[in-house]
Amino acid sequence: KNQVEQSPQSLIILEGKNCTLQCNYTVSPFSNLRWYKQDTGRGPVSLTIMTFSENTKSNGRYTATLDADTKQSSLHITASQLSDSASYICVVAFNNAGNMLTFGGGTRLMVKP
Amino acid sequence: NAGVTQTPKFRILKIGQSMTLQCAQDMNHNYMYWYRQDPGMGLKLIYYSVGAGITDKGEVPNGYNVSRSTTEDFPLRLELAAPSQTSVYFCASSYPGTQGSEQFFGPGTRLTVL
Numbered sequence: 001k002n003q004v005e006q007s008p009q010s011l012i013i014l015e016g017k018n019c020t021l022q023c024n025y026t027v028s029p030f031s032n033l034r035w036y037k038q039d040t041g042r043g044p045v046s047l048t049i050m051t052f053s054e055n056t057k058s059n060g061r062y063t064a065t066l067d068a069d070t071k072q073s074s075l076h077i078t079a080s081q082l083s084d085s086a087s088y089i090c091v092v093a094f095n096n097a098g099n100m101l102t103f104g105g106g107t108r109l110m111v112k113p
Numbered sequence: 114n115a116g117v118t119q120t121p122k123f124r125i126l127k128i129g130q131s132m133t134l135q136c137a138q139d140m141n142h143n144y145m146y147w148y149r150q151d152p153g154m155g156l157k158l159i160y161y162s163v164g165a166g167i168t169d170k171g172e173v174p175n176g177y178n179v180s181r182s183t184t185e186d187f188p189l190r191l192e193l194a195a196p197s198q199t200s201v202y203f204c205a206s207s208y209p210g211t212q213g214s215e216q217f218f219g220p221g222t223r224l225t226v227l
Contacts, residue, residue, distance in 0.1 A: 004155065034215075043117070043203050043218030044156075089155070099144060099207060099216070103155030 004104035023073040023090030031093035117219035126194040134189040136204030145187040149200040
C-alpha cells in the first residue's frame with residue numbers, strides 16, 4: 001500500500017530560526033515528489049515538485065531535498081517568518097502521468113514572535 | 114483569473130439529505146479532481162476527470178457521484194448524506210504533463226452531516 005509518513009506532526013519555532021521537516025514514503029511506481037503549504041482554512045499551495053533525478057530544489061526560503069534511494073525527502077525553511085505558520089504536506093505521485101497523488105498527513109508548523 | 118472556485122464554503126446537512134458541491138476553474142485545465150481531507154489525515158482522492166465527458170473513480174468514491182459536462186465545471190454530488198461524509202472537500206485542477214504538473218486547489222467546502 002502506498003504510504004507517506006511525515007515527522008514531526010507539529011513543531012513550534014521562534015521567528016527567524018530555521019527548521020527541517022521530514023518525509024518518508026513507500027510509493028510505487030515513483031513519479032515525482034511535491035511539498036505543499038496549507039494555511040488554516042485554505043487549500044494547499046504547491047511549493048516544489050521534484051522528479052526522480054532531482055536531489056534538491058529551492059523556492060525562496062524553502063529548500064526541498066530528495067533521496068530516491070532511501071525514499072526520504074526533507075523541507076528546510078530558512079529564517080522563518082510568522083507567515084510560515086501553516087501545515088506542510090509531502091505528496092508523492094505514483095503513476096506515469098504524475099497526477100495520481102498519495103498525501104502525507106502534514107506537519108503543523110507554528111512560528112512564534 | 115479566479116483560479117479554482119468552490120461553493121458553498123460551509124454546509125450542514127441532515128442524514129439522508131442530498132447536495133451538490135460546486136467547483137469551477139477558469140485556467141482551461143483538462144484535469145480536475147475532488148479530494149476529501151479528514152482531521153490529521155492526508156487528502157484522499159474521490160473522483161477525477163481528464164476532460165469533458167470523462168470521469169473516473171479515485172480511492173474513496175462510495176457515496177459520491179460526479180459529472181463533467183464542460184471543461185470549466187466539475188460538480189460533486191452526495192445523494193444520501195451520512196455522518197462519515199463529514200469532512201473538508203477540495204477541488205483541484207491541472208494541465209496534463211508527462212511528469213505531472215502542479216495541481217491548483219480551491220479554498221474548500223467544510224461539510225458537516227448530523
